[in-house]
Every structure is written in structure tokens, then in C-alpha cells.
Amino acid sequence: MDSFIIRGQTRLKGKIEISGSKNSSLPIVATGLMTDEKITLHGVPRLSDIDSMLKLIGELGCHVYRHEPKSKSVAEGGPDLNGPLDIQVESEKNCEARYDIVKTMRASICVLGPLLAKRGKAVVALPGGCAIGDRPVDLHTRGLEKLGATFRIENGNIIGEVPKGRLKGCRMYLGGAQGPTVLGTINVMCAAALAEGETVLVGAACEPEVTDCGELLIKMGAKIKGHGSPEIRIEGVDKLHAAEHRVIPDRIECGTFMVAAAITNGELELKHCNLDHLIAVVDRLEEVGVKIERSNGTIYVNAARRLNPIEMTTQPYPGFPTDIQAQLMALLSIGDGMSVVTERIFPDRFLHVGELNRMGAKIRKEGPTAIVHGVKELQGASVMASDLRASAALVLAAMAARGTTRIDRVYHIDRGYEKIEQKLNAVGAQIERVKAA
Numbered sequence: 001m002d003s004f005i006i007r008g009q010t011r012l013k014g015k016i017e018i019s020g021s022k023n024s025s026l027p028i029v030a031t032g033l034m035t036d037e038k039i040t041l042h043g044v045p046r047l048s049d050i051d052s053m054l055k056l057i058g059e060l061g062c063h064v065y066r067h068e069p070k071s072k073s074v075a076e077g078g079p080d081l082n083g084p085l086d087i088q089v090e091s092e093k094n095c096e097a098r099y100d101i102v103k104t105m106r107a108s109i110c111v112l113g114p115l116l117a118k119r120g121k122a123v124v125a126l127p128g129g130c131a132i133g134d135r136p137v138d139l140h141t142r143g144l145e146k147l148g149a150t151f152r153i154e155n156g157n158i159i160g161e162v163p164k165g166r167l168k169g170c171r172m173y174l175g176g177a178q179g180p181t182v183l184g185t186i187n188v189m190c191a192a193a194l195a196e197g198e199t200v201l202v203g204a205a206c207e208p209e210v211t212d213c214g215e216l217l218i219k220m221g222a223k224i225k226g227h228g229s230p231e232i233r234i235e236g237v238d239k240l241h242a243a244e245h246r247v248i249p250d251r252i253e254c255g256t257f258m259v260a261a262a263i264t265n266g267e268l269e270l271k272h273c274n275l276d277h278l279i280a281v282v283d284r285l286e287e288v289g290v291k292i293e294r295s296n297g298t299i300y301v302n303a304a305r306r307l308n309p310i311e312m313t314t315q316p317y318p319g320f321p322t323d324i325q326a327q328l329m330a331l332l333s334i335g336d337g338m339s340v341v342t343e344r345i346f347p348d349r350f351l352h353v354g355e356l357n358r359m360g361a362k363i364r365k366e367g368p369t370a371i372v373h374g375v376k377e378l379q380g381a382s383v384m385a386s387d388l389r390a391s392a393a394l395v396l397a398a399m400a401a402r403g404t405t406r407i408d409r410v411y412h413i414d415r416g417y418e419k420i421e422q423k424l425n426a427v428g429a430q431i432e433r434v435k436a437a
């Protein structure tokens, strides 16, 4: 297991190219199961979670081919460091997503809707809890049941079937106690795209990743309206066809690097991003005192010396994303006063609090809220990565801290940040990857 050794008090300055979105790519790769024809995807990042999803659809009968990159950037302005990805179904015999894969990547649940809609059967290992909470999948199955699927749990697997042969559209509400579900909305939208008749999905998640998947489905021949709003209308079609698509830029990676500029009192130019997807993040960072400007898909970020304390609550899109809560907390830990951070999507997502406190932060947790008393500086320490975004927060804190920090178990970071140490080192960070003894 690799670790990072990070020398602190570095100031970041320069350009970083934002990768394609991990959370868009994962369900979008799974839509490859929904047609017999070839899907070509651009901008899919090279990450261990993407490798797991490609392995999974490979086991489900897809041929996956990654082309060599032709040039560093493509005409549309998106990053294409990785080469396009072709996905084509060759066999529909296997409908099982094994626990070995699901346990490493919960987003495996994305194959449920596509498999039921196209093959009429799905066996998906039930994902267990994870570092950020219980993470049930009841809304996914409830939505699919309304379309006519049946489910039973057997030996830790969800077994889904379509007794009538084809799913049937209906009007349904998909919200839950914590609000809408992103991957649940995508699963039901995918299934409804091949169902008979019209589906109206009320209480749908509005995240840009839902919109992106909807856009690909439309290119494949689906009839979808309202994706990106709380009410999605889907008129089912008999089959979907080949399509080519570029995934949106990773708004969470972009937000993380915005905080990186702020926490190191640096100046970054972030290329190939969509600031419209980060409106709540920009709002909170500006309140803290961070200066943000945009021009043609590039964001310029630099920070004031004095960081104001703020109140912040995570919410479904377009609210402040839970996936940037930990990173912002790292910044607020060296703010000038007391900040209040409330987590409304995953109320237990605070594993970074203890680790930031090891680095000298003064953060107290009270239920779903953290009270952050800003300190003058953080100090280097040995800390442990726990989940993807908490680990990113530790990298940010370490770059600002006095002294050296060691972060163990950085495989969590590799799940979701493409070449993070190369990108940050190229703008002045000092991060070394070492193999654990």
C-alpha cells in the first residue's frame, strides 16, 4: 500500500488540466450494456474505480478497448490524455456483478438498471456499508420495482428479474429521507429508456452527472426530457444504438484544486472546467476570501492571506457538494475564526476530523455538524487516508502545514484523482509516493 510523504508550506502556482469526471464516467460506462452497438467515450479518466467498472462490464460480456491518445488536448477543448474508450457487448450470458468487484467499488450498482432493461435479469452483490455511512440501495430497487422489476436477496446478492419480459413506464417519486439519489436516478432513467411507454421521474437528482448520462442516452436514441431537473420524462424506445460522447469535466477534482490554491495561498489556472457546475462552491470560497475568475473554460484562483470563517451545509445539487466538504474543512481549519460545517447528505462523513486534529486543527463534531475553530497553522503528522475525499483533504492540509506529513493508504486517493501527485508537483507541491514497508 503506497503512502505520500508531503513537505508542507509550499505555494502552488501554475496551470492544472482537469480530468474527465469520475462520477459521470462510472454510470456512463455501464450504459454500454444497453446496446448491441459500439459506444465510444472520450475523457474517461484513468483511475482504479474506472478500472474496476471496466473489469465489471468485461465480465458482463463487453469488449473494452482503450485507444492510444492522439494528442494532448482535443479540438473541443477537453482533456484527452487517455485516448477514447470503445465499449461493445459481445455476449449477454453473464448477468452477475460479483461481490469481489462490488466491495471495491459501490458504483457497481450502476449496472442494475441497464441489465434489467436490456437482459431482463441482474444479480448484483449487495454493497455493504462504507467509510462515509450505510449507503443503502433501497431507492434504486424501489424505483425499478415501480417499472415492474422484482427483487429478492439471496446469499448477499440482489437478484432482479423482469417477470413480464419488459419493464413498463409509470409516474413515480424517487426522493428519500436524505433527498434525491444520484446513482438511483441514473439507474431508473436508464431502465426507463428501454421500458414500454412513458416514465415520469419526480424527485430526481439534478447533479450534472445525471444530465451527462441523459445526454449520452439521447445520443443512443433514447427519448428523455428534463434531465438535470427534479422531473425527468422518458418515453421508452425498443432499442438503443451506437454513439460517441465526451464526459463532462470533473467538478469535484476542480473544486479540490480550487481549495488547493486557497490553502497554499497560491495562484492556479484550472483548465477545462465548468464553473457553472461549481456555483455553490464558488459562493462559499468567495465568502472565505478566495478570488475566482473565469474565462473560456479556464478558472483563475488565488487566495487572500486572511481567510474568513463561514457557515456551510452540504446539499443536493446545485447546493454545496458533500464531495468537497472535507477539502473545504481543511481550508477553514486555518481560517480566522469559527466556522460551522453541516453534512446533510452523509451525516457520518467526518472521518477526516480526527486526522485533521492530529495535524493541529481544532474541530469538534456535534452530530451532523462540525465546529471548526481556525488555528494559525497546521503541523505535519502521520495520518491515515480513510475515504477518497477525506484523503484529498489531508493532502491539502499537508501542503499548507509546517513540516512533513505522511499519509498512509493513499489507494483511496487513487480511486478518484487522476495523477494527483504529478499534477500538484508540477505547480510547486512536494509530494513523494513511497511503498509502505
Ligand code: EPU
Pocket: 023, 024, 026, 107, 133, 134, 135, 136, 137, 138, 139, 140, 141, 176, 177, 178, 179, 180, 181, 182, 183, 184, 205, 209, 321, 322, 323, 345, 346, 388, 389, 416
Ligand atoms: N440513499 C438512500 N437510499 C438509496 C440511495 C441513497 O437512502 O437507495 C441516501 C444515501 O445514503 C445518501 C443520499 O441518499 O444519504 C444520497 O446518496 P446518493 O444515492 O445520491 O449517492 P450515490 O449516488 O451512491 C454519488 C457519488 C458520491 C456522492 C453522492 C452524493 C458516484 C459514483 N458517487 O453516490 O460520490 O457523494 O452521489 O452526491 O457518483 C465520491 O465521489 O467520493 C462519492 C462518494
